Amino acid sequence: MRSQPVARRRASYFGDGDEFQLGFHFPAMRASLKSIRAGRWQLAGRHPQAHPRHPESCQWCTFLRNHDELTLEMVTEEDRQWMWREYAPDPRMKLNLGIRRRLAPLLDNDRSKLALAYSLLFTLPGSPFLYYGDEDRHGRQHLAG
Secondary structure, eight states: OOSSOOGGGGGGGGTTTTSOSEEEOHHHHHHHHHHHHHTOTHHHHHOTTSSOOOOTTOEEEEOSOBTTBBOOTTSOHHHHHHHHHHHOOSGGGEETTEEOOOHHHHTTTOHHHHHHHHHHHHHSSSEEOOOTTGGGTOOOSSOOO
């Protein structure tokens, strides 16, 4: 099964609280990064798919990247083009339908943008999830891995 089901089925993976207990919250990741680049913090918390309902015993995992990729599979073509334009101006930064960059280079190694990203990560509902290397601004400019 794919970890990124279509929006209307995402929360169904929790079942009645007896299936998955934690689910990766892909829309919140993209909304957080889009809000940072656009300078509109409201996008992170008010994204149309920001916080689908789940059973009380379950929760979302919030994160800023999925391993070494900012995945853009389940977004509109308009949003994908915007994210590519803003976060992957060099074609080598693109991977399939995503962006292959680590967090610090993705945010221009700007400490204030990184602080804002972590602030969003730790204040959105759910369990924050950090990937190794993101906490210390690790990463190459174009290709992660």
